[in-house]
Amino acid sequence: IYAVHGIGGTVLTFRGVVAHLEPDQPIYCLEALGSDGSWTCLEELAALYIKDLLAFQPKGPYHLIGSSFGGMVIFEMARQLHAQGHEVGFLGMLDSGNMGRRNLWTRKERMREKLHFFRRRTLMHLKRLATRKLREWPRYSAGRVLAVGRLMQSTAWRLMYRFYRAPNKLPAPLLNMKRVYQSSGLNYVPKKYAGNITLFMARDQHNDNARVVDQLGWAGWAEQGVEVIDVPGDHNSLLQEPHVKVLTEEMTKCLARYAARNLGRSGAGL
DSSP: OOOOOHHHHHHSGGHHHHHHHHHTOOOOOOOOOOOSSOOSSHHHHHHHHHHHHHHHHOOOOOEEEEEEEHHHHHHHHHHHHHHHOOOOEEEEESSOGGGGGGSSHHHHHHHHHHHHHHHHHHHHHHHHHSSGGGGGGGHHHHHHHHHHHHHHHHHHHHHHHOOSSSSGGOOOGGHHHHHHHHHHHOOOOOOSSOOEEEEEEETTTTIIIIIIIIIGGGSSBTOOEEEEEEESSOGGGSTTHHHHHHHHHHHHHHHHHHHTTTTTSTOOOO
């Protein structure tokens, strides 16, 4: 298994997965490259990871997992590997959303999605306020104001990275790894992948529409379909105890099914 980090860049989030895998199941984590100027978009980042991957293991199949932002990276890696004639086995996304699909929408569709998002969030916060005591309202409301500020800041960062014309010479204030990854994800324009996706969706994070209809934005992007597997926890806690044990067990079952389907083929193991 090859694991790709989330937006924070650290692979330590996979330590729970490592702890619960079978002793004979190898897993290698691709550490973040950071904002060193060697890549300027998600496609280039994926290509650099593929270069390291092929140097270490020249022949597939390749089993890839990615957490959050890392799910988009492994999707692009799988797409490029397939285009190069390599076999991708298991493609496991850990509660990863397809942020880049919005770049293919019309302006009207993007506006509709934003309005829908703010409506959902407003209703959610009103319900939370209703369960709190009146004296807690000011503090909770202040937190939401700060969240809006962070959203505006994120939008500004994205615009700066999109229009900055010298990515190899970014000024020091822009050399922020998390912002670089976030912007590359938001600016990513995905293309269809010929294989299939296994999406591990955090049970406590999403509603039925996200689970069944939208599939976190991946519906329709994999020609062989998207398999959704519910796992306990939210976006962050699914990789923490006790939920990570269930997640790892489900991943192991997927790998075993792949091995059973390809029994007898050279290199088809886990």
